[in-house]
């Protein structure tokens with residue numbers, strides 16, 4: 001699904017990540033962890049071709065990212081849902097309109113019942129008409145998750161999805177991501193939260209990728 005072949009990345013010629021060889025199999029569930037500044041967000045950006053490897057090769061859904069043109073990148077992005085660390089919304093649009101925005105941008109028809117069902121799934125039925133500034137941190141995170149999955153992507157990449165929420169909300173978000181994985185989606189969650197990783201143990205066969213000293217180490221066994 002996503003393959004790194006001796007890949008590396010550096011900003012401004014300074015190597016941040018090096019010699020990454022790994023494969024994220026379809027339907028797998030991974031946590032990505034490591035100290036602040038280790039390169040977790042950078043790694044995720046390589047996974048959806050926001051960045052291109054500066055060494056080696058990354059393939060996403062069978063395509064070598066070096067050989068992709070603009071249209072192919074746009075196609076690819078529809079198959080990968082990203083929950084960004086700082087989840088930005090358009091404040092003048094309602095929650096429902098924000099969540100449906102990827103459909104609008106891709107010029108795809110919007111099924112209002114699907115949208116209502118999706119918002120119910122993330123527990124935001126009552127906030128459907130609310131504007132983003134009226135939402136709590138946990139509500140924003142769940143809205144960001146809904147927006148990431150509205151195009152039915154094959155892969156969900158979540159960057160610190162539980163960063164600013166309490167433990168109960170973290171568990172709820174984890175539950176949603178586990179449900180997506182049970183539906184066959186490949187899930188990668190970048191997190192510092194070791195409690196969350198331990199908690200996942202009882203729910204899903206997750207693997208841990210740890211960035212340390214510029215390299216990615218994979219825990220060999222399931223959690």
Ligand SMILES: Nc1ncnc2c1ncn2[C@@H]1O[C@H](COP(=O)(O)OP(=O)(O)OP(=O)(O)O)[C@@H](O)[C@H]1O
Nearest residue numbers: 011012016034035036037038039040041042043085
């Ligand atoms: N656009 C950029 N230009 C230059 N350096 C950058 C850029 N983006 C990130 N960096 C640097 O790369 C390093 C890794 O950043 P990254 O955001 O990938 O780390 P992270 O592991 O996600 O951190 P955190 O856990 O704090 O979110 C940091 O030192 C950061 O300052």
